[in-house]
Amino acid sequence: MAKAKSTYFCQSCGYQSPKWLGKCPSCNQWNTFVEELVQKEEPTKGSWKVSSSNKLTAKPRKIDEINFEEQPRLVTQDKELNRVLGGGIVAGSLVLIGGEPGIGKSTLMLQIALSLQGLKVLYVSGEESEQQIKMRAERLEQKGADCYLLTETSTQNIFKQIEGLEPDIVVIDSIQTLHSSFIESSAGSISQVRECTAELMKFAKETATPVFLIGHITKEGTLAGPKVLEHMVDTVLQFEGDRHLVYRILRTTKNRFGSTSELGIYEMVGTGLREVSNPSEILISQREESLSGVSIGATLEGNRPLLIEVQSLVSPSNYGTPQRSSTGFDAKRLNMLLAVLEKRGGFRLGTQDVFLNIAGGLRVEDPAIDLAVCCSIASSHEDIPTNPKICFAAEVGLGGEIRAVTKIENRITEAEKLGFQTIYISKYNLKGLNLSNTKIQVKAFSKLDEVFREIF
Ligand code: TYD
Ligand code: MG
Secondary structure (H helix, E strand, O other), X not given: OOOOEEEEEEOOOOOEEOOOOOEOOOOOOEOOXXXXXXXXXXXXXXXXXXXXXHHHHOOOOOHHHOOOOOOOEEOOOOHHHHHHOOOOEEOOOEEEEEEOOXXXXXXXXXXXXXXXXXOOEEEEEOOOOHHHHHHHHHHHOOOOOOXXXXXXXXXXXXXXXXXXXXXXXXXXXXXXXXXXXXXXXXXXXXXXXXXXXXXXXXXXXXXXXXXXXXXXXXOOOOEXXXXXXXXXXXXXXXXXXXXXXXXXXXXXXEEOOOOOOOEEEEEEEOOEEEEOOOHHHHHOOOOOOOOOOEEEEEEEEOOXXXXXXXXXXXXXXXXXXXXXXXXXXXXXXXXXXXXXXHHHXXXXXXXXXEEEEEHHHOOOOOHHHHHHHHHHHHHHHXXXXXXOOEEEEOXXXXXXXXXXXXXXXXXXXXXXXXXXXXXXXXXXXXXXXXOOOOOOEEEEEOEHHHHHHHHO
């Protein structure tokens, strides 16, 4: 065995340095260097057999001469997963699922593993015992005839089992618990995570077996061993949501086989994760009587139109500096909209506390929700409820102008589908818009005060 050698690794981006550094020259993070033992020579030797013949036959080819066939995808029963993967699981793809502890990553993967009838799935867990996983499977109330469990953390042993079993799909829970005997540092360290991922990638590509990796998220909200991993895998899915709320969002942040603007929504119930196929219905609370300070915005999450409820409360401030607090919406943008309301709308908000909340625990970054935010604040300030059958889709500019937003047709269709009577949009969105088939009334405006005159 070669002499043990140590190298310093940046835990944030994987930058290597022979000596300790305070600041990483690659990602500019401070205090991220950790010493790790590495054995330099051929780290992946013997891990998964590489057929060298491939390398010799590869020649440069004209792109036009390459036959393109859409890769066959394995379409699962889980529509939300199919959607975020771009239409199903691609053979030989390496998919990373990241998320905070307790968010439901293991539940999601086990549920998918159990639902893949007729396919041999190997679920490798380095975190839980067989009994624990069995208990979870019992809760999920699904029969998985061809789902195999393996509690193992050494990649070499895992590959040995894989050779015997020849699974169609492999799930690794989690990549941070694996270790490869070709590297000496401890499990979860950058070099281990990178090595194990590299071995699994080689396995996935050579056998065309899809591999799912579960990855933990660090305190800062990034994947542990983050950049390194994200570069290596084909698809990165982020599983997010508030642990105290039942809704979970599966978001694509990188996808070599599809769009990154996709989103799946689940609900955590007693028997696992339930797909939510029409999220707008649950995001809008069923209002019996009209309340002031509530308005509905038509946003777009990825390519998916969502109608969400914006709630605000404006009340006189008891302290010198009024409070501004927003949940699910950018605080800076809220301050900007408040200034616009003050200057262009004539609302005196300087002495008022303003609280803004996006219902359902969602975070919205789409500027198309601006008009809904403005109307909700104005409605709370004036204490006049807005008509619950109206929704909004427009951006508000600094001059109080109503600006156009992208994909207005999708928003209008979604609003119509959910039974809204009127949607307020920007005048500039009307160009090229075909409204002949829409039953919903579309009202277009160019100034914020015109909207207020209309609804209050
Ligand atoms: P888990 O999959 O263990 O999370 P992770 O692998 O991301 O750490 O899920 C944990 C939570 O999900 C746990 O707090 C319990 C809850 N849960 C349910 O509400 N219903 C269920 O059917 C299951 C299996 C879990
Ligand atoms: Mg888990």
